[in-house]
Amino acid sequence: MPFTPFHMGTGILIKALLQGSFSLMVFGWSQIVMDLQPLWVLLNGHGHLHGFSHTFIGGTLLAVVSALTGKYLSEFGLIILRISKSSQPIKISWLVAFISAFVGCFSHVILDGIMHSDVQPFYPISLSNPMLGYVSVANLHKFCLYTGLIGAAIFYVVQWRNRKPNTYEPPAGQ
Template identity: 65%
Template sequence: MPFTPIHMGPGILIKSILRGSFSLMLFGWTQIIMDIQPLIVLITGEGHLHGFTHTYIGAIVIAIFAALTGKYLSELGLKILKLYKHERPISIAWWVVFLSAFVGSFSHVLLDSIMHFDVEPFFPFTLDNHFLGLISVSMLHKVCLYSGLVGAAIYYGINWKIKRIL
């Protein structure tokens, strides 16, 4: 299903570990862009549901697009949410932007490759999907959900510890 929030679980875990070296907003923006093509197919009934956008070559293109568009959208979002660093708007470094977008697009292809039979992650080199059924869909959903819960616990636990020290 397009725009599934379950993809955010691993992103939350990565954010909790990398902290300021990873943008969860940019990761999420990339998830949305990844699923625009399947959404169009669902609406129109035409095309390959998980087509080019769900290949690793497509993931590279989408990561670059997501990074270039998402940096300023994310910084605007942080400003709207009034999240500042030393009373100045937060600026996201370009390397963080690209890292977050590439992790987002590549993880999206991997996760969808495990559960969707029509994903061809290594197209045009091969149509085979060796990730399909690597683990059950139920287990995949649990891994994503639990990684998000563990990530949130780590993130807020570290914040709590930092506030106690200061």
């Protein structure tokens, strides 16, 4: 199904491990971009559900699109969510945007390749899908859920450890 939240689990773990060297916003945007083609097929009933977008060649093209658009959308989104201040905005470097988009698109091809029989990840070289059924769908969902939970825990522990200590000192004599 398009826009599954399960894909975000791997992104959350990678964000926790790489912190500022990875953009979860760009990663998430790439997940949406990857599933626009299947959504189109579901809406109009024509085409290959997991078609060209779910190949490594299609994923590469969509990673470039996701990085180019996702950098600016994510920076704007961080301001709207008040994670970033318009006076001191968080800037996502181009390197981080491209790494995040490529990890997002390639992990999407791999995860969907394991789960969906119509994915042809190596098209046009091969129409086969050697990843299909590598693990059960239930275990794949558990993997995505657990990586997300572990990633969230790691992220918040790192944030807690890196927080600035309270530097307030009361005036002398109080």
